[in-house]
Amino acid sequence: MLVQSAYAAARQVFSTPLRSILWKSLALTAALLVLVWLGLTRLFGYFLQGHSISASYPILDSFAFFLAGAGLFVALAYLLPVVSAVVAGYFLDDVAEVVEGTDFPADPPGRALPVGRAILYGLRFAGLSLLVNLAALLLFFIPGVNIGVFFVANAYLLGREYFELAAGRFRSLEDAARMRADNRGTVFAAGAIIAALVMVPVLNLLTPIFGAALMVHVHKRLSASRTSTVIPPSRIRSNP
Template sequence: MIFDSAAAALRQTLSPALRGILWKSLGLTLGILALLWLGLTRLVQAFQASHHISAQYPILDSLAYYLAGFGLFVALAYLMPAVSIIVAGFFLDDAAAIVERTDFPADPPGRAMPFGLSMLYALRFAGVTLLVNLAALVIFFVPVIGVAAFFGANAYLLSREYFEMAAARFHSIDGAAAMRRHYALRTLLAGCLLAALMIVPIVNLVTPLFGIALMVHMHKRLAARSAPVSLPR
């Protein structure tokens, strides 16, 4: 089930129908990060100028500026997945609707979450993801335990949020959460695949769209099982 869903999700992510959403999401993410980097480097320059560092130690001033710029670049690269999740929140319902319409044309379409609720989901998810990753980063270099904690935390978060987003198009928020818990092992295994993608630079920018496409397929397949869990709508 997971591999079939993943193959279908990959095909959808690279399809012309989702390619437009993908480029808009990537463009906005990189644009926001570039603006943050420029703004923060200007703040560093202003701080140096206000303390007259440039006049007193011109070589140290230039070195500090470039080191700060590089440090900010690394920090923003770490923030990239969280920012991409927030940006993708604008488009995930549209992406889910495309997947449902093209891969499940005979099924009734889902209903979009209200825009405010959808963005609240995205902001909450990005915030929790960032906090968990910062906590996991503290123990990341502890042999075995650090890597396992980092991977496991992301697998759980990604499986929970993306599956519930897909399921909430057909069930209440509580119903979507109940379904995810009922199929916890299957959804967690799908989350492991997404967590593996999140580790890969650049590829992690595609993870939000791939994740929602994957979980739309997972939800459809699980909902079609012979004895589905009873859920409120």
């Protein structure tokens, strides 16, 4: 199921119906990353200026600026899932409408999340992602642990939040969370696919669109599986 869903989502990312949304998503992702970069650069600049040692050891000061620049790239990589969360919350309904209409035309379409609920989801998603990735960033200098923690934490978080965003178009908040818990293994595995994409430079910019499309497929397939396991009343025979 996951292989089929991932293939379908990858195909949808570059499809004609999603092309305009893809460009908008890339533009918003790039703009947010630039803003984060500028903010971090300004923060590091103030810190280094306040602790300058160039008067006595200019070469050390230059080395400090070099390390700060390298650290910015690392910090940006760990903050990318946060940016992805914001972009995903903004474009998920647009992506879901396209995927539902093209790949599941016979099914009733989902409903866009109410504005208040969408804002709540987006803030929760971004906030949790920020906390998780800041915690993972603290483990950056522990070899063998940093990448593993980053991957597992984001696999869980991205799987959980993308799935509940997709399921929220058809279910209540409580029912979406319950369905996710009942299928936690599948949702985590789907989240691992998204987390793996996050770790690939350049391609990780596609995370919001791919993640939304993937979870629409996962939710649809899980819903169909759940329905198929329910025996219709007409097929239940009474005892003679």
